[in-house]
Amino acid sequence: MEISKFLLLSLSLVFILVVAESFEYQEKELESKEGLQAMYDRWRSHHKVERKSSDRFNVFSYNAHRVHKSNKLNKQYKLKLNRFADFTHDEFKSKYADSKIAHKLALQGARPCPQNNNNDISNIPESIDWREKNAVTPIKDQGQCGSCWAFAAVAAVEGINAIRTGQLVRLSEQQLIDCDSKGFNNGCEGGLMEPAFNFITEHGGLATEESYPYVEKREVCCSSKFGHHSVTLNGGERTDGTEEALLKAVAQQPVSIAIDTNSEDFMFYSEGVFNGQCGLTITHGMTIVGYGTSPDGVKYWIAKNSWGEWWGEKGYVRMQRELQAPQGLCAINTYALIPVKDPNTPNNEL
Structure with missing residues (x-):
């Protein structure tokens, strides 16, 4: 009883x-x-x-x-009336989903990251979820700051650090927002992930979130925290823009990507495998933390977003892969960045 x-x-x-x-x-x-x-x-x-x-x-x-x-x-996905329900699509994009990535890539010109062109995927697993391997921190919320580029970069760095060291440590987006400002990265006004990896490599690593917490706005850089309580990197690599290269990369670690968010459905995404209409102008950064296949046989990516747990599938979105378009759904294949961390490169004070 x-x-x-x-x-x-x-x-x-x-x-x-x-x-x-x-x-x-x-x-x-x-x-x-x-x-x-x-x-x-x-x-x-x-x-x-x-x-x-x-x-x-x-x-x-x-x-x-x-x-x-x-x-x-x-449809194979559902929508819900989330916190964005009283925003127009233009308001939503300007506040939450426009890191101006395509614009900044055009201004940048040459690609500073070396391309990874070894696309043999014959030996990769059929599915992988880095959340199940303790390589993904809990969902975060960027708020009304155009800092998705920093969140996308940090999640990938958190992942490779966990894989290399066995320690899952929450790292600081705020340090990138405040301090990574000499090139095309501009705090809450948008940025790119590859310069973020270079910044981390050249400045003694990336501070922990505890030592340099997020405040949802750009502040004066606290340079005294460079090289202290930080996770180090050895640079970054950029894929060649193919789905095969992205698949091989995600089989080994979480990967930063960018997508086009010119889809009203994406704004209200709730669950399922998203395959809604969108364009090819990448504006919003996320991190792919796995891939798999639905019971109906639809293959998908698992992407970690930075809009809080109230959006999507507890903060994540599954996006369809293996489409005919070489750029992938919403141009997801076109700008994929891989942080590099040598197992023998120690972290600082962790």
Whole structure:
């Protein structure tokens, strides 16, 4: 009897947690302004959103109809009304998904990272998930700072350090935002991952998050922390832009990538294998931490995002791979960076 009560209580807690982390609504609420207004108020309360105006309500209503219509179609992924639901797509891109990567690559010109052209994938595993191998730190949240480039770079460095040393250490995006500023990296105004790897290599490593915490804005560089409590690198490599090269790289370690986010569906992605329409102008950095195949036979990448656990699959997105387009879905193959760490290169004060 006591066991039954315990099981009932456990199931109830699970149900409460599931409801608490997802915003639910009834289809009939979409049929009237009053219903939508009630939805809007509940959504604001659910996500603790303070802003409120007729314009925000109009945007929310548009997005609510769009998400509902998409979820009624036979897509292999679902959307949800997350914290972005009262943003237009242009507002979303400017605040969260425009690190100006393609723009900065064009200005950079020559590619400073050596290319890795050995694309033999005959001996790689059918699937891999670096989260299961203790090489991925918990999901982080960049906030309204265009620092995805730093988060994408740091997650890859955290991964290779864990693989080389057996220690999973949370590292500092803030140090890159504050201090990596001489080239094309510009704090919350966007940047590139390959110069970040070079910066880490040339400045005594990357500080831990504990010693140099994130503040969601650019501040004065604390250069006294260079070389202290830091993870070191030996440079970085860039793939040749093919899916084979990316697959081989991810089989060995987490890899920084960039994608085009010109997709309203990506903004509201909730679950499943994403294969929505998008372009080829890369603007947003993430980190691929694995790959696999769904029960339906759809092959996918596992990408770690930096928008918090409330977005996507607890902060992650599965994106379809093995498409006909050589650039991959949303140009995911085109800008892939691999941090290099020699097993014999020691870290500093860790």
